[in-house]
Every structure is written in structure tokens, then in C-alpha cells.
Amino acid sequence: MEKNSLIFVAGHKGLVGSALMRELRSKGYTNLIFKSSAELDLRNQAETEHFFAETRPEYVFLAAARVGGIGANNVHRAEMIYNNLMIESNVIHNSWKYGVKKLLFLGSSCIFPKFAPQPMKEDFLLTSELEYTNEPYAIAKIAGLKLCESYNIQYGTNFISVMPTNLYGENDTFDIENGHVLPTMIRKFHEAKVNGRDFVELWGTGKPKREFLYSGDLAEALVMLMENVSFSDLNKGMSEIRNTHINIGTGTDLTIYELAFIIKDIVGYDGDIVWDTSKPDGTPRKLLDISKIKSFGWKPRTNLTDGIEKVYRWYVRNNASQE
Numbered sequence: 001m002e003k004n005s006l007i008f009v010a011g012h013k014g015l016v017g018s019a020l021m022r023e024l025r026s027k028g029y030t031n032l033i034f035k036s037s038a039e040l041d042l043r044n045q046a047e048t049e050h051f052f053a054e055t056r057p058e059y060v061f062l063a064a065a066r067v068g069g070i071g072a073n074n075v076h077r078a079e080m081i082y083n084n085l086m087i088e089s090n091v092i093h094n095s096w097k098y099g100v101k102k103l104l105f106l107g108s109s110c111i112f113p114k115f116a117p118q119p120m121k122e123d124f125l126l127t128s129e130l131e132y133t134n135e136p137y138a139i140a141k142i143a144g145l146k147l148c149e150s151y152n153i154q155y156g157t158n159f160i161s162v163m164p165t166n167l168y169g170e171n172d173t174f175d176i177e178n179g180h181v182l183p184t185m186i187r188k189f190h191e192a193k194v195n196g197r198d199f200v201e202l203w204g205t206g207k208p209k210r211e212f213l214y215s216g217d218l219a220e221a222l223v224m225l226m227e228n229v230s231f232s233d234l235n236k237g238m239s240e241i242r243n244t245h246i247n248i249g250t251g252t253d254l255t256i257y258e259l260a261f262i263i264k265d266i267v268g269y270d271g272d273i274v275w276d277t278s279k280p281d282g283t284p285r286k287l288l289d290i291s292k293i294k295s296f297g298w299k300p301r302t303n304l305t306d307g308i309e310k311v312y313r314w315y316v317r318n319n320a321s322q323e
């Protein structure tokens with residue numbers, strides 16, 4: 001990838017896309033293409049094809065997706081499967097049709113089986129049943145990964161799929177019902193502090209374990225992969241080309257209970273925590289094995305407390321006053 005290559009960042013306003021834009025700009029990439037969803041609806045086949053035919057991007061980061069936390073995944077099931085299948089099919093198919101040199105697709109660690117052995121190696125994909133709360137989203141993401149792999153095998157494209165763990169960072173959705181646990185906790189504790197409430201209600205038992213990666217660290221990994229790693233590097237020595245995706249995480253996790261106390265402390269909230277066990281716990285644990293990405297020279301840089309402090313400051317500057 002050259003500094004003046006034409007690079008399309010699909011989903012540039014989101015948690016991952018905005019971190020990617022920052023990383024690409026800071027590394028001197030000058031020719032970035034990005035479109036708002038009003039300008040380009042990637043779910044629309046004709047619109048997407050027209051965009052690729054006219055623009056002819058050389059490199060594509062596919063970070064556009066319909067995402068959410070356990071609540072959104074469980075409730076907006078049809079939206080999760082439909083929107084993601086449409087976006088992936090349109091972008092991946094047209095990337096092949098219009099000669100994109102390399103594409104990077106983002107999956108998610110929730111696509112691994114619910115009770116996979118820990119830490120989860122890339123090879124554990126499709127070995128047993130999924131977590132039901134996010135099954136439609138996971139099936140859509142597995143389809144995206146298989147689209148990339150299948151186009152590579154049949155058409156010789158260079159499409160790479162990555163499997164990030166739970167992410168957090170700037171430009172996240174700090175939504176009580178639909179957000180992921182980390183940003184939602186930031187908002188709940190902040191609002192309880194500001195409004196002098198006695199307690200904050202959190203979901204589930206607090207026992208599940210999760211691994212959290214800062215979006216800036218993920219962006220560094222994604223650009224490094226786009227610069228240095230090809231699909232052929234990922235299937236070297238394989239007797240059969242399958243499970244060629246790459247896990248990206250920190251390699252360490254903590255309980256939701258522990259996370260709650262870290263965030264409570266950073267926000268400076270003095271009240272109590274009440275656990276609403278009528279809400280789902282989701283997968284008990286989903287820690288990634290990150291040996292493959294480490295073998296390409298990447299490792300995470302931001303420790304969890306520093307990352308949450310940074311994001312809390314961002315939240316206070318950007319969101320808190322409007323809520």
C-alpha cells in the first residue's frame with residue numbers, strides 16, 4: 001500500500017472506522033475515501049456497485065456494520081443479520097468485480113462457539129453451537145469471513161478477515177439499551193454521579209469474563225496487516241485452506257464485576273451497584289489466542305485502565321452534556 005493509494009474506509013465514523021482514519025492519516029496516507037450512510041447505502045446493491053465502478057478504490061477496510069451490545073443483538077435480531085449480510089455481500093463482491101488489490105474484513109470474537117476452549121484459537125470456528133443472544137449477528141459475520149475465504153480460493157483475491165475481541169474507544173455508542181458493556185457502564189456511572197443517585201443497575205451476574213482492546217491498538221494492527229500481510233501468508237503450510245482469519249485481542253480478560261469497579265473508580269462514583277439478574281449474561285468467556293497476530297510483530301499497547309481513562313475524558317467532552 002503506497003501513501004497515495006486510493007483507500008476506502010467503509011464505516012469511517014464508527015468506533016473502528018474513526019480509529020482507522022486517525023491511524024492512516026498519522027502514517028501519511030493521503031488518499032482516503034469515506035462516505036456517510038446518507039451518501040452511500042452499502043446495503044443497496046446498485047448504489048454500492050455504482051460507487052465501486054466510479055471510484056475504483058485500490059484498498060478497502062470494511063468496518064461498516066450494524067453492531068451493538070448483548071441487548072441490541074438479542075432484540076434487533078433481524079436488523080443484525082439482514083444489514084450485515086447485505087453490507088458484506090455488496091462490498092466484498094464489488095471489491096472482487098472492480099479489482100480491489102486488498103480488502104480487510106472485520107469479524108468479531110462472538111462468532112466463536114459459546115463454550116469454546118479458552119483461549120480461543122482461530123481453528124475453533126464452527127466447531128459447536130453459538131451463543132443464542134448474538135446468533136444472527138454471528139452468522140452474518142461468519143458469512144462475511146467465508147465470503148472473503150471463498151473469493152480468495154476461487155478468484156485469487158487478497159481478502160483478509162480479522163477477529164477482534166470486545167473493543168472500546170472514542171466514537172463508541174454510549175447507549176443504555178443498545179451499547180456494549182464498557183461504554184454503557186461509563187454512561188451509567190457518570191449519570192449516577194452527576195445526578196446524585198444511590199445506586200447503578202448493571203446486567204446479569206457480573207461473573208462472565210471479557211477481553212477489551214482499545215480501538216487505537218486495533219487500528220495499528222489493521223494497518224500493519226494491510227501493509228505487510230497477504231492471504232497467502234495466512235494459509236502457508238495448511239493442507240486445506242480454511243480458518244485463515246486472525247484473532248486480535250490483548251490475551252487477558254477480567255470479570256464484568258471487576259470491570260464495573262474499575263469504571264466506578266475512574267468515574268469517581270460513590271454509590272452502590274445492583275445486579276439485575278433477569279438480564280442475560282451471554283457467553284461465559286471469550287478470550288482470544290493472539291499468537292498468530294503476535295507472530296506478525298503486533299502487540300497491544302494500551303492498558304485497560306489508561307484506555308478507560310482516555311475514553312471517559314472523551315465521553316465527558318463529547319457526549320455527557322447532551323444526555
Ligand code: GFB
Pocket residue numbers: 068069070071073108109110111133134137138165166167176178179180181182184185201202203204205206208210256279280281282283
Ligand atoms: O458488551 P456486551 O453487551 O456484549 O457485554 P457481549 C455483555 C456482558 O456485560 C454480559 C454484562 O455479561 C452482560 O450481562 N453487562 C452488565 C452489561 N451490565 C451491562 C450493561 O449495562 N450493558 C450491557 N450491554 N452489558 C457482544 C455481542 O457480546 O460482544 C456482539 O453481543 C459483539 O455480537 C460484541 O460481538 C463484541 O460481550 O456479551
